[in-house]
Amino acid sequence: xxxxxxxxxxxxxxxxxxxxxxxxxxxxxxxxxxxxxxxxxxxxxxxxxxxxxxxxxxxxxxxxxxxxxxxxxxxxxxxxxxxxxxxxxxxxxxxxxxxxxxxxxxxxxxxxxxxxxxxxxxxxxxxxxxxxxxxxxxxxxxxxxxxxxxxxxxxxxxxxxxxxxxxxxxxxxxxxxxxxxxxxxxxxxxxxxxxxxxxxxxxxxxxxxxxxxxxxxxxxxxxxxxxxxxxxxxxxxxxxxxxxxxxxxxxxxxxxxxxxxxxxxxxxxxxxxxxxxxxxxxxxxxxxxxxxxxxxxxxxxxxxxxxxxxxxxxxxxxxxxxxxxxxxxxxxxxxxxxxxxxxxxxxxxxxxxxxxxxxxxxxxxxxxxxxxxxxxxxxxxxxxxxxxxxxxxxxxxxxxxxxxxxxxxxxxxxxxxxxxxxxxxxxxxxxxxxxxxxxxxxxxxxxxxxxxxxxxxxxxxxxxxxxxxxxxxxxxxxxxxxxxxxxxxxxxxxxxxxxxxxxxxxxxxxxxxxxxxxxxxxxxxxxxxxxxxxxxxxxxxxxxxxxxxxxxxxxxxxxxxxxxxx
Amino acid sequence: xxxxxxxxxxxxxxxxxxxxxxxxxxxxxxxxxxxxxxxxxxxxxxxxxxxxxxxxxxxxxxxxxxxxxxxxxxxxxxxxxxxxxxxxxxxxxxxxxxxxxxxxxxxxxxxxxxxxxxxxxxxxxxxxxxxxxxxxxxxxxxxxxxxxxxxxxxxxxxxxxxxx
Numbered sequence: 090x091x092x093x094x095x096x097x098x099x100x101x102x103x104x105x106x107x108x109x110x111x112x113x114x115x116x117x118x119x120x121x122x123x124x125x126x127x128x129x130x131x132x133x134x135x136x137x138x139x140x141x142x143x144x145x146x147x148x149x150x151x152x153x154x155x156x157x158x159x160x161x162x163x164x165x166x167x168x169x170x171x172x173x174x175x176x177x178x179x180x181x182x183x184x185x186x187x188x189x190x191x192x193x194x195x196x197x198x199x200x201x202x203x204x205x206x207x208x209x210x211x212x213x214x215x216x217x218x219x220x221x222x223x224x225x226x227x228x229x230x231x232x233x234x235x236x237x238x239x240x241x242x243x244x245x246x247x248x249x250x251x252x253x254x255x256x257x258x259x260x261x262x263x264x265x266x267x268x269x270x271x272x273x274x275x276x277x278x279x280x281x282x283x284x285x286x287x288x289x290x291x292x293x294x295x296x297x298x299x300x301x302x303x304x305x306x307x308x309x310x311x312x313x314x315x316x317x318x319x320x321x322x323x324x325x326x327x328x329x330x331x332x333x334x335x336x337x338x339x340x341x342x343x344x345x346x347x348x349x350x351x352x353x354x355x356x357x358x359x360x361x362x363x364x365x366x367x368x369x370x371x372x373x374x375x376x377x378x379x380x381x382x383x384x385x386x387x388x389x390x391x392x393x394x395x396x397x398x399x400x401x402x403x404x405x406x407x408x409x410x411x412x413x414x415x416x417x418x419x420x421x422x423x424x425x426x427x428x429x430x431x432x433x434x435x436x437x438x439x440x441x442x443x444x445x446x447x448x449x450x451x452x453x454x455x456x457x458x459x460x461x462x463x464x465x466x467x468x469x470x471x472x473x474x475x476x477x478x479x480x481x482x483x484x485x486x487x488x489x490x491x492x493x494x495x496x497x498x499x500x501x502x503x504x505x506x507x508x509x510x511x512x513x514x515x516x517x518x519x520x521x522x523x524x525x526x527x528x529x530x531x532x533x534x535x536x537x538x539x540x541x542x543x544x545x546x547x548x549x550x551x552x553x554x555x556x557x558x559x560x561x562x563x564x565x566x567x568x569x570x571x572x573x574x575x576x577x578x579x580x581x582x583x584x585x586x587x588x589x590x591x592x593x594x595x596x597x598x599x600x601x602x603x604x605x606x607x608x609x610x611x612x613x614x615x616x617x618x619x620x621x622x623x624x625x626x627x628x629x630x631x632x633x634x635x636x637x638x639x640x641x642x643x644x645x646x647x648x649x650x651x652x653x654x655x
Numbered sequence: 656x657x658x659x660x661x662x663x664x665x666x667x668x669x670x671x672x673x674x675x676x677x678x679x680x681x682x683x684x685x686x687x688x689x690x691x692x693x694x695x696x697x698x699x700x701x702x703x704x705x706x707x708x709x710x711x712x713x714x715x716x717x718x719x720x721x722x723x724x725x726x727x728x729x730x731x732x733x734x735x736x737x738x739x740x741x742x743x744x745x746x747x748x749x750x751x752x753x754x755x756x757x758x759x760x761x762x763x764x765x766x767x768x769x770x771x772x773x774x775x776x777x778x779x780x781x782x783x784x785x786x787x788x789x790x791x792x793x794x795x796x797x798x799x800x801x802x803x804x805x806x807x808x809x810x811x812x813x814x815x816x817x818x819x
Contacts, residue, residue, distance in 0.1 A: 392723055
């Protein structure tokens with residue numbers, strides 16, 4: 090049977106169980122879009138190609154499946170670069186399909202031609218330029234395999250127009266795309282060693298990272314931590330892997346981490362890091378990081394091992410087999426938690442938690458932290474929260490108290506303003522029955538505001554919560570603390586009326602300007618079917634605390650005026 | 656502790672694809688390392704290329720580079736080649752003017768350093784030498800004194816002395 094390149098492409102996508110594409114048509118992908126009209130596949134038409142990648146990324150983060158987007162050549166392709174780099178930094182499995190000019194024209198500066206495989210070489214896990222229809226099916230399958238295997242990441246497949254238009258007689262080879270996964274050679278031996286270290290420790294601590302969520306290992310991770318009753322801190326990306334409502338929960342560590350978490354890391358004598366890469370925002374000054382601890386590092390990526398923090402025991406493995414082996418071995422050997430030995434340590438942690446909980450001072454203005462607390466309360470902590478980047482992102486991380494994995498969608502590595510709204514679109518498409526909220530700042534929301542059009546178009550019930558302080562808040566905070574209060578170019582007071590803007594898109598808009606209006610607006614927003622934009626006029630010069638100045642040890646936290654509340 | 660910057664050799668076996676060299680070069684440049692020398696050619700299997708790269712690094716950084724190279728999809732194997740377990744060779748071809756006075760000196764250099772005459776034209780000859788870096792540095796000094804006009808030098812190739 091004859092098949093066009095477009096048909097081969099959709100065959101491969103179907104074999105990968107792709108149900109949704111996020112995309113935007115253009116000259117070089119006209120044939121794919123034409124074929125799409127005859128295929129059973131959902132397409133979400135975004136308003137900008139950057140939004141397509143972030144949406145595919147949000148879909149992947151919320152569902153644990155590979156997100157897919159489709160864009161045209163040239164500007165369509167270059168518009169995806171920020172989204173690709175964002176997915177790369179956070180290890181999110183995304184497949185980006187780009188159109189390309191016909192192979193005969195490649196290299197001649199044709200209309201809408203750009204060397205997108207060259208441009209994205211350093212921000213994709215891998216990329217392909219398909220030059221022959223005979224390679225198309227295998228390449229697309231391989232792209233998915235690479236995106237989700239090992240440490241996941243984005244893969245780009247560049248599709249020249251003539252390859253897509255050409256016709257093949259050949260049945261696409263059902264190439265068994267070989268799984269490249271390799272088990273850790275001496276997992277049992279290493280896990281025995283880890284257990285020994287863990288049981289010898291007097292002040293043990295676990296750091297959980299995004300790798301546990303990506304590896305779908307939250308359940309087994311929770312069971313392990315609870316079995317040995319070891320306190321847990323989390324990175325930004327690990328939030329939700331371990332429930333914030335659990336008594337062992339010690340908080341998020343890092344620049345804006347909890348006092349208890351940063352103190353615990355600095356004082357522990359054994360640190361077991363699971364699925365983390367030791368980002369500088371988490372470790373702060375590396376030489377002072379966990380300086381009293383022996384370190385066990387479990388991660389699938391050998392590059393992460395000994396890259397930032399020197400480990401005493403490295404286990405290069407997916408989280409699930411490593412944690413399962415730890416579990417099994419401890420069962421077989423009848424190991425029990427070293428209760429007596431770590432009793433004093435647990436009391437110390439409780440004391441730190443009580444001494445300095447996350448807090449803020451109330452006044453006659455809306456405090457942004459209060460909005461997040463109320464949001465948590467009204468959604469019973471069960472919403473999917475996407476964020477943009479900045480102060481609101483940190484407040485969401487601190488005050489939403491995540492209990493579930495795949496529920497906090499945030500740009501941790503690249504720090505991409507404009508991520509949250511399209512990511513929320515992807516999450517809502519993946520999880521139509523969940524409450525999906527984009528927590529945004531007034532600066533960030535304007536970076537991909539056009540995606541309100543997408544939400545309206547598909548009636549996606551995404552709720553946008555804008556913590557509007559009329560500043561680029563995090564920039565202003567740094568300027569206040571480190572640049573002598575010179576607020577250079579961080580004033581955003583020339584802002585649109587977000588309620589009217591929402592209404593212009595056909596979306597309901599609500600506003601709160603006083604603390605007593607917060608709950609009512611949130612409730613009305615959450616109860617209204619369909620999309621809603623909620624504009625909260627918050628305290629304009631509120632700071633995120635605690636704060637560790639970059640380059641200083643985690644113990645050197647500034648608290649601003651928060652201490653009074655504790 | 657003094658930082659031990661030394662020229663170290665890596666063997667990288669890769670799929671013979673058009674962009675693989677760019678990916679490898681990118682792995683070095685993205686981390687701020689310089690490639691000192693590179694040589695690449697196909698293996699018994701023409702779909703597979705072996706690349707020998709030398710770079711000035713510390714033992715710690717070379718371990719990191721190798722991990723990163725192994726992460727590339729088209730890299731089948733990247734590993735360190737350590738001396739003295741591995742032999743390293745480079746080759747130069749050099750054009751020297753042929754004059755009566757220098758003929759004996761040229762012949763002596765060829766004889767003592769295992770050189771070859773590749774081409775003789777009226778007035779000039781192209782000579783070929785192989786050896787390790789130190790050998791070639793010395794030979795080049797001698798060739799300079801013979802009025803060498805130009806030369807071309809390969810990257811390092813290397814191989815372990817025995818199966819390990």
